[in-house]
Amino acid sequence: MHAGACNLSILGRTSSRNIVGLCVSQRNVFTIHRWSVFKRWQELQQEEKEYKKEKDAIKNFIRLPTGLYITPERSSDVLPKKAPEDQTRKDTGAFPIDLMTFHTQMRYVDHSFDNTRRFKRYRHFQHLQFDQRFIPERLLFLGPDLAAAHFLVHRDAAVKFVGENVWIKKDKKGRYDLPGRRVPDLFIEAIDASDTELMFEGFDNLCELEHLRMLRLAGCQYADDWMMGRIGTMFSQSLEMLDLSDCDRITAKGLAGLRSLKKLRYLRLEGMDHIKDLAKTALLLEESIPGLKVLGLNYDLALESLKRETKLLENDRVLIDAKGNAYAEDDNGRLFYIAGKVNERPAVCDEDKPLMTSTIRREIPEMDDMEFERLDKLSGGKLRHLLVGSPSGYSWSEQVAKFFLL
Numbered sequence: 001m002h003a004g005a006c007n008l009s010i011l012g013r014t015s016s017r018n019i020v021g022l023c024v025s026q027r028n029v030f031t032i033h034r035w036s037v038f039k040r041w042q043e044l045q046q047e048e049k050e051y052k053k054e055k056d057a058i059k060n061f062i063r064l065p066t067g068l069y070i071t072p073e074r075s076s077d078v079l080p081k082k083a084p085e086d087q088t089r090k091d092t093g094a095f096p097i098d099l100m101t102f103h104t105q106m107r108y109v110d111h112s113f114d115n116t117r118r119f120k121r122y123r124h125f126q127h128l129q130f131d132q133r134f135i136p137e138r139l140l141f142l143g144p145d146l147a148a149a150h151f152l153v154h155r156d157a158a159v160k161f162v163g164e165n166v167w168i169k170k171d172k173k174g175r176y177d178l179p180g181r182r183v184p185d186l187f188i189e190a191i192d193a194s195d196t197e198l199m200f201e202g203f204d205n206l207c208e209l210e211h212l213r214m215l216r217l218a219g220c221q222y223a224d225d226w227m228m229g230r231i232g233t234m235f236s237q238s239l240e241m242l243d244l245s246d247c248d249r250i251t252a253k254g255l256a257g258l259r260s261l262k263k264l265r266y267l268r269l270e271g272m273d274h275i276k277d278l279a280k281t282a283l284l285l286e287e288s289i290p291g292l293k294v295l296g297l298n299y300d301l302a303l304e305s306l307k308r309e310t311k312l313l314e315n316d317r318v319l320i321d322a323k324g325n326a327y328a329e330d331d332n333g334r335l336f337y338i339a340g341k342v343n344e345r346p347a348v349c350d351e352d353k354p355l356m357t358s359t360i361r362r363e364i365p366e367m368d369d370m371e372f373e374r375l376d377k378l379s380g381g382k383l384r385h386l387l388v389g390s391p392s393g394y395s396w397s398e399q400v401a402k403f404f405l406l
Contacts, residue, residue, distance in 0.1 A: 039126070041126065041129045041130035041133055044130065045130070057078045058071050058078060059071070061077075061078050076091075128197055128199055128201075131155075132151075132155075132202035132204075132205070133204070134201075134204035134205055135205075138150065138151070139205075141182065142180075142181070142182055143182045143183075143186075144209060145186055145188045145208075145209060145211075146178070146182065146186055147205065148205055148209060149161075149168065149178055151202070152191060152198075153168055153169055153176045153178060155196055155197070155198065155202075156169075156170060156196050157169070157191060157192060157193040157196050157198065158191075158192040159188050159191055160188070160189050160190040160192075161187060161188060161189060162188075162189045162211055169192075187209075187210070188209050188212055189211055189212065189213055189214070190212070190213060190214035190215075190216075191206075191212065191214065191215050191216065193215070193216060193217055194216050194217065194218040194219050194243070195218070195219040195220070197220070197221065197222060198217070198220055199222035200224065200226045200227050200230060203227065203230045203231075203234065206234065207234065209234075209235065210237070210238055211238060212238050212239060214239075214242075215235070215239060215241070215242050215243070216241075216243040217243060217244055217247060218243045218246055218247070218268075219246045219247070220247055221248075222249070223244065223250060224247075224249040224250060224254065225249075225251055225253060225254025225257065226254075227254075228250060228255060228258055229254070229257035231257075231261070232258050232259065232260040232261055235261065236261055236263075237262075237263065238263065239263060239264055240263055240264060240265045240266070241264075242261070242264060242268070243268040244267070244268065244269055245272070246270065246271040246272070247272070248272070248275070251275060251276075251278075252275065252276065252277035252280065252281040255269075255281045255285070256281050256284070256285070259284075262289060262290075264289055266292075266293055266295060267282070267292060267294045267295065268294075268295045268296050269282065269294060269295070269297050270295070270296030271296070272296070272297070273297060273298050273301050273302065276305075278297070278302075279297050279298075279302030279303075280302070280306075282294040282297055308378055308380075309339070312326065312338070312339065312375070312378040312379060315328075315375065317329050317330075317375065318338070318375075319335065321340075323340065323341065324340055324341065325337065326338050326339040326379075328383060330365040330366040331366040331367055332366045334365070338375065338382050339379055339380075339382065365383070
């Protein structure tokens with residue numbers, strides 16, 4: 001007899017359910033991270049359904065009127081049979097591949113603080129993808145506007161309905177007041193999702209919002225170019241105000257996806273002056289959308305940056321590759337990266353200190369000092385600081401030597 005059946009008479013039926021649920025939720029928990037393997041939330045959901053289906057089949061093998069149950073000696077006796085060519089290693093009882101390769105993986109997995117943070121961010125990203133998935137039942141029972149309101153307010157956003165003067169959001173205890181059933185003539189007029197973790201997958205829950213006039217996404221860390229294209233197609237006939245301030249993942253190409261918002265009147269882009277060609281794209285949007293006013297951009301700063309880039313590319317020592325990356329050539333013919341799209345994220349040591357940036361040369365360029373200073377100024381200091389977060393070999397000092405000898 002199953003152990004859960006014996007404990008049922010002691011702990012009660014409710015406690016037994018809690019124990020089974022706890023086992024289900026913790027069956028894949030492991031304290032040491034492995035190499036990251038991407039899995040879509042649909043795959044994780046399917047695995048969970050198969051696991052629950054297998055457990056239900058085992059519990060219903062022989063069930064007594066009192067609620068007790070007897071499990072089979074082999075779980076394969078109650079599970080549907082598979083053809084030999086469709087059987088996995090788990091179905092055949094073979095040694096799992098994951099367990100066979102685990103020891104080898106542990107020798108090469110990066111356990112630095114930097115990689116541990118990336119691993120935790122990735123796990124959180126997977127959770128957000130699953131948490132913001134589209135649930136058809138919610139749309140069916142609540143309707144598009146009320147379903148979107150529940151989705152947004154539950155994730156720390158605020159909504160305002162047509163004809164109302166109050167914003168609905170969570171209180172300090174995480175409670176909020178929204179109807180639990182469909183209400184006719186209830187339409188969302190404004191959404192404030194600033195500083196939330198709303199991502200591209202979550203926009204599946206915002207479909208058919210025909211009365212949405214304002215959308216605020218300031219400070220959303222997952223707002224990217226894909227989301228801009230989605231906004232341009234979903235709210236092209238209603239959106240009038242859009243706030244994208246401090247959304248660092250949005251590029252000039254992504255911002256161009258808003259050109260289909262023909263009713264857009266105000267676009268706020270504060271804190272985004274550092275994004276290349278963003279001011280140029282904003283001017284093109286103002287030309288393509290009648291009545292649009294872009295706020296928050298410093299066009300004088302963008303003009304200075306454009307002039308500096310033009311002077312840099314006109315220099316005889318600067319070469320451009322097929323991907324648009326610019327390199328400075330020294331007297332020995334060596335190339336030094338100064339502008340483009342090369343990943344400049346620094347790696348760190350076990351003490352979480354910056355060490356180096358891959359693909360960027362560390363040697364001292366062989367050229368005249370005045371010419372070096374001119375190129376360094378035009379490149380924004382990249383030629384001198386070849387290492388992100390630490391001084392380069394050109395400005396080597398006793399302090400730098402002491403740092404690298406620690």
